[in-house]
Each structure stands twice: as structure tokens, then as C-alpha cells.
Amino acid sequence: MGGSGCNSVKACRGVTFLELLITLAIIFILASVALPITKVSTKRSQELELRQTLRTVRTAIDAFRRDWARDGDTLLGPLCVKNQLTCKESTGQSGYPKSLDQLLKIELTGAEAQTEGTHNIRRYLRRIPIDPMTGKNEWLLRCYQDDADADRWCGEDVFDLHSTSTNMALDKTKYRDW
DSSP states (O other): OOSOSOSSTGGGSOOOHHHHHHHHHHHHHHHHHHHHHHHHHHHHHHHHHHHHHHHHHHHHHHHHHHHHOEETTEEOSHHHHHOHHHHHHHBOTTSSBSSGGGGTOEEOOSGGGEETTEEOEEOSOSSOOOBTTTTBSOEEEEOTTSOTTOSSOOSSOOSEEEEOOOOBOTTSOBGGGO
């Protein structure tokens, strides 16, 4: 008569064991669906970060090459012509940097280098980025004269870089082939 919906004291005590089991089963099903989606989205975000990192470093390498281009002993790039000593010390025969560290800081040695007692410095990267797939700042490097699928770096210059991860991407390609 009070409208509580309970006809007796026994019917109003709580949920039945069957209702509890059904609720738990639904929660487990939802959790089992959500877990793989979370793993895939995490991997996808790491892959996006890797692509962006590769793009950033490759753009820096290309900018370095434009400024410091050379063909053997022929100096071609504008900074290479003005800073011949630095050019020969910091670049390979093709004008690419001798190491990734060259992208962090390269001192200009030409006549315009001295400005109020300080050396002009050219930077192409702020730091060597971390490979999101390995968590380290170690990369597979490739020289200008190496084949696209070369396994070893010649050590003369840095034309390109790849992840050291041996894992497969979501699209079934290897990260080191990107």
C-alpha cells in the first residue's frame, strides 16, 4: 500500500546471486573488449610519434645538406663555401653530416662567425630524439652511398635513419623499414 514495490521483507533485502553473476559477466565482457582497443590505440599513438620523429630528423638532415652541400672537394652549399674548414670537418664527401651530433651544434668558422666575441652556432635539432618503439635515442643509420636495405652503417655520413625495433607495425611492416 505504501508503493514500495516489496510485498514482504524477504523480497526487499537486496540483489539475488543470479543478478550479481549476470552483472559480473557483463563487466568482464566489457573489460575484455576494452583491453585490446586500449593496446591498439597505444601502439597506434607510438607509431604516429615514430613517423613524426623520423620526419623531423629527416627534415633536419635535408636542411643540413642544403646548407653544407659538397661533392667531394667541391664546396656547393652556402655555409660550406663560407666556412670551408667546418665544412670539411663536419660533413662527409656528399655534404651530409658525419654524425647525428652534427645536427645539434655546428660552429661557423668563416669571417662572419665572430660577432661580439661569440661564435655563431647553427643548430638543426635541439636533441637527438628518442625512438618511441625502443625508448632509446639509438637509431639505425644509413650513408649516402648505402643501398636502401643496408644492414650496416658505413660510418662516413648520415643520409637517413631508421628505428632499431625489430617489431611489426599494425600495418604488418617492420618499423626499421619506415
